[in-house]
Amino acid sequence: MKSNMNDLLSEGPKVINIGLRSFYEASETQGIKVVHIDWKPPAQGDIETIKLLDRLL
Amino acid sequence: MVVQTHIIKQKYRDSVQLMQAASQASRMEGIEMASVLMGTPQNKPLLEEARLLTSLAQNAGPNDIIIAIKGKSHDEVQNAINFVIELLNKEVVSSIDEATNYRSIEGALTDLPEANLALISVPGMYAAREVNKALDKNLNVLVFSDNVSIEDELRIKTRAHEKNLIIMGPDAGTAIIKGIGLGFANNVKPGPIGLVAASGTGTQEICVLCHKQGIGVTHAIGTGSRDVKDIIGGITMLDGIEALEKDPSIELIILISKPPETKTLTKVLERIKISSKPVIINFLGKKAGYFDHEGKSITVTTLEEAALTAAAYFRKKELKIKQSSTDNIHAILSQMQFQKLKGRYIRGLFAGGTFTYEAAMIISEILPKTHTLWTNVHLEGTHLIPNPRKSQGHTLIDMGDDEFTSGKPHPMIDQFERTKRFLREIRDPEVGIILLDFVLGYGSHPDPISDMKLAFNEWIKIGRPMPIICHVCGTELDPQDYKSSIEQLEQWGVIIMPTNAQMAKLAALFVLKIE
Numbered sequence: 001m002k003s004n005m006n007d008l009l010s011e012g013p014k015v016i017n018i019g020l021r022s023f024y025e026a027s028e029t030q031g032i033k034v035v036h037i038d039w040k041p042p043a044q045g046d047i048e049t050i051k052l053l054d055r056l057l
Numbered sequence: 058m059v060v061q062t063h064i065i066k067q068k069y070r071d072s073v074q075l076m077q078a079a080s081q082a083s084r085m086e087g088i089e090m091a092s093v094l095m096g097t098p099q100n101k102p103l104l105e106e107a108r109l110l111t112s113l114a115q116n117a118g119p120n121d122i123i124i125a126i127k128g129k130s131h132d133e134v135q136n137a138i139n140f141v142i143e144l145l146n147k148e149v150v151s152s153i154d155e156a157t158n159y160r161s162i163e164g165a166l167t168d169l170p171e172a173n174l175a176l177i178s179v180p181g182m183y184a185a186r187e188v189n190k191a192l193d194k195n196l197n198v199l200v201f202s203d204n205v206s207i208e209d210e211l212r213i214k215t216r217a218h219e220k221n222l223i224i225m226g227p228d229a230g231t232a233i234i235k236g237i238g239l240g241f242a243n244n245v246k247p248g249p250i251g252l253v254a255a256s257g258t259g260t261q262e263i264c265v266l267c268h269k270q271g272i273g274v275t276h277a278i279g280t281g282s283r284d285v286k287d288i289i290g291g292i293t294m295l296d297g298i299e300a301l302e303k304d305p306s307i308e309l310i311i312l313i314s315k316p317p318e319t320k321t322l323t324k325v326l327e328r329i330k331i332s333s334k335p336v337i338i339n340f341l342g343k344k345a346g347y348f349d350h351e352g353k354s355i356t357v358t359t360l361e362e363a364a365l366t367a368a369a370y371f372r373k374k375e376l377k378i379k380q381s382s383t384d385n386i387h388a389i390l391s392q393m394q395f396q397k398l399k400g401r402y403i404r405g406l407f408a409g410g411t412f413t414y415e416a417a418m419i420i421s422e423i424l425p426k427t428h429t430l431w432t433n434v435h436l437e438g439t440h441l442i443p444n445p446r447k448s449q450g451h452t453l454i455d456m457g458d459d460e461f462t463s464g465k466p467h468p469m470i471d472q473f474e475r476t477k478r479f480l481r482e483i484r485d486p487e488v489g490i491i492l493l494d495f496v497l498g499y500g501s502h503p504d505p506i507s508d509m510k511l512a513f514n515e516w517i518k519i520g521r522p523m524p525i526i527c528h529v530c531g532t533e534l535d536p537q538d539y540k541s542s543i544e545q546l547e548q549w550g551v552i553i554m555p556t557n558a559q560m561a562k563l564a565a566l567f568v569l570k571i572e
Contacts, residue, residue, distance in 0.1 A: 005223040005300045008173045008197045009276055012235035016165045016196065018187050019178030020071050023201070023240065026499040027176070029536070030237050030244075035165045035172070039179050039187075040069040041095075041119055047182065054186070 058089065058127055061134045062111045063142065065122040069095065070145055072180065075122065076466035078141045080473050082126060085140065087133030093141055096121040099182070103463060162190050176239060178202055184227060185209035192216055200226030200281070201240050207288055210281070214292040223296050229279030230257030233264065236275055241469060243498035244534035248273020250367055251307035253297035255280045255314030258409030258496060259341070259360055261530050262557055263311060266364030268532050269555075272371050275306050285317035291325050298325075302334055309370055311363050313339040315414070329354050335376050339363045341411070342418045344437065352376050360415060361556040381556070386563045389552060395571050397522040398489055403564045404482045405453035405492035406475050408468040409530070409557075410434070412494045413455035416561035420451070423565035433458050448482065451568070453492070469501045476512045483516045483523065490524050490567050492560055497531025497539060506542040513549045524567070526552045528560040 015034040017024040027034040042050050070078075075093045082091035092109055094100040096117030104110040109125035117123045124141045128134040159165040166172060175191035177184055181204025191198050198217065205227035217224045225232050231254075232239040236247035243261050245268035254260040254277060264274045278297040285291055294314070301307045310332065317325055317340070326348055329336045336354040339362070347356040355376045357363045365379040403420065407413040414434045421430045421438040431442040432453040442452060445460050456468045456475050468475045475493075482488050495505045502508060506529075516525065527546055531539045546553055554560040 004195075004221040005197055005296060006303055008223070008234060009300055009304050010235075011173060013174045013237050013239065014169060014172045015174050015176050015239075016162060016169065016172045016191070017176045017178075018162075018191075019176070019201070020073050022073050022500065023176055023178060026238070029499070032237050033169055033171070035159060035169045037159045037161065037165055039071075041097075041180070041183060042186075046119065050183075050186065 058129065059131050059134050060109055060111065060125070060127045061131070061138060062109070062114045062126075063124040063138045064096070064113060064117045065124070065142065065145065066118075067120050068122050068145070069120060070122060071178075073466065073470065074145070077471065078144045080466055080471045081144065082137045082141050083473065085133070085137045087129040088126060088137050089129070090127040091137060091141070092123070092125045093145075094123050094125075095119060096123045097180070099180075162194055162196075166194060173197060174199060174234070176201065181205050181227070185213055188213045188224065189216070192220060192222060195220065195222065197222045198224050198226075199229055199232055199239055199279070200224060201229060202226070203228040207283060207286070210283060211289055214284075214289060218292050218296060223278070223300065224293055225279045226281040228283075229281045231260045231277065232279040233274060233277040236273075238499045240279070241496070241498055241500040242277070243268070243530070243532055244536070245532055246273040246534070247275045249306065249308035249371070250274045250311060251301035251304065251309070252277040252311045252313065253280060253294055253301065254278065254312070255282045255284055255294070256341070256411045258494075258530065259313050259339075259411035259415075261409075261496060261498060262360040262412070263313065263339075263364050265530050265532055266361060266556060267367055270364060270368035272368050276301060276304070280314070282315065285314050285321050285325075287318040287320045289321075291317060291321040294321075294325055295328055298328055298332065298336075302332055307334065309335050309337065309367055311337045311339065311367060313341070313360070313363065316340045316342070316344050335370065337363050337366055337370075337376070341414060359419070359558040360411070361558040381559060383562065385555075386559060386566060389563060390566055390570060393524065393567070393570075394522065398571055399521070400485070400487050400489040400523060401568065401571055402448075402487050403451045403453070403490050403492065403568060404448050404485075404488050405564070406478055406482070407453065407455050407492070407494050408457055408472075408475065408496050409494050410455045410457055412528070412530075412557045413453050415557055416492065416564075417453050419558055419561035420453070420565040423562065424451070424568060428568070433460065448485070454478075469496050469505075472502065472505060472508050476509055479509065479512050480515060483512075483519060483521075488523060489571060490526065490564055492564055493525065493527045494557060494560075495527060495529045495531070495542070497529065497535040497537040497542070499536060501537070504537055504542070506545050513551070517549060524552055526554055526560050526563055528554050528557050530557070
């Protein structure tokens with residue numbers, strides 16, 4: 001997979017939406033390809049654990 | 058007064074869903090205040106400040122939802138809590154097909170391997186992590202989230218630049234890519250204009266006004282407001298200019314931001330000098346200076362001028378500043394009956410940050426120094442208001458500022474706070490004229506004008522001669538019904554101005570005339 005900034009402008013956005021569901025819905029309304037990630041805070045939202053996990057992985 | 062809290066364990070809902078639930082609950086009978094938040098360490102001080110942090114709420118975890126409500130009676134509060142629980146449970150059944158609802162970028166890419174953009178709107182403290190994951194997969198990124206540290210912003214932008222990818226944001230509220238609106242964006246026709254912008258509502262206004270001039274906008278690249286600080290050095294702004302220059306569909310570039318810091322300003326201007334396409338520069342006012350360069354770049358001071366100058370360029374292929382006529386403003390002023398007016402102060406309640414800034418800039422330039430203009434935007438020639446929740450003299454307030462939106466929805470999504478403030482202003486005998494902006498488009502309130510119907514009816518009922526001026530930033534293609542919104546305002550007797558700049562000029566000249 002290869003997408004640089006100029007491909008984005010010439011092909012138009014094909015979106016992975018991470019966060020607000022309302023943005024997924026707005027993208028879908030405009031007829032573009034979009035998938036939604038059902039995002040939740042990782043490691044129960046604990047920043048120190050997240051940092052530790054990132055170092056380990 | 059009764060305060061009750063309820064915890065929903067191990068459930069995550071995004072901030073818009075939670076804020077909308079809180080907003081609906083706070084409108085219920087007998088309810089004074091409602092907060093619905095994730096139980097993160099960042100959110101608990103907000104509850105404490107609102108005196109809603111009970112011991113139950115104190116013990117909630119970051120993956121728990123806290124519902125905290127204050128009201129007149131136990132029954133009314135319990136009723137509101139039950140309403141919120143039901144609403145949040147209902148949200149589980151969303152319009153999103155489970156088949157396209159993924160847990161990770163890897164999973165999402167199996168369904169959409171050709172994806173080229175990650176749109177990230179998670180809470181700021183987690184955003185940089187998600188951006189890095191998207192960059193790992195060679196995705197361009199639009200970061201809607203705010204509260205990303207400046208160090209993280211520099212890291213992710215540098216990394217993206219090295220990979221020939223672009224990071225729009227953080228805190229980029231608006232973008233248009235090949236005619237598709239992302240975040241808060243108006244539906245405008247595509248055309249030969251491309252924007253690089255560090256301003257959300259500024260971008261929306263220019264796109265809408267270009268559309269109304271019959272010239273389309275194909276791309277609007279949002280940089281995030283800190284991009285023009287020297288620590289970032291305009292990475293996205295420079296990459297954005299480069300991308301628009303390479304795109305054969307773009308013939309003219311419009312650049313908009315508050316004045317960049319010194320080193321970044323030099324870099325940006327050097328880049329513009331060698332641009333193969335003409336550039337209209339708008340650094341919101343005259344403070345940064347004028348950077349006209351051999352007919353290839355030109356500096357304008359208002360959003361309206363940027364759009365009019367762009368339209369004139371396509372008519373004559375000549376880069377020359379075009380300003381609007383003031384005939385309309387003088388015609389409106391000549392019809393006003395000033396002898397009946399009592400109040401003399403301007404009160405502007407804005408949803409758009411750049412609209413507040415631009416209006417403050419214009420009004421402070423027109424009014425003599427004997428007039429003090431109070432505002433919550435930092436701008437030379439105006440005074441920082443001590444309490445943004447209480448107007449004094451001439452006051453312009455950005456109601457989308459952190460002061461009003463911490464834990465609460467932005468006024469472009471929910472106008473509860475703005476409506477309450479409006480009701481206070483129309484009863485204030487010192488007020489002479491009120492300014493309101495309405496921002497339509499994707500992501501905004503589905504019908505912001507009807508939403509304020511009761512408040513406008515109250516203004517009509519009071520019957521005091523106190524004009525209300527509105528500017529509606531929207532097009533007939535937007536999801537809201539633009540035409541009926543305008544008709545509704547006209548029916549109420551509101552003065553509608555075609556641009557934010559003209560709304561501000563009218564208000565300032567109104568004050569001069571009653572003196």
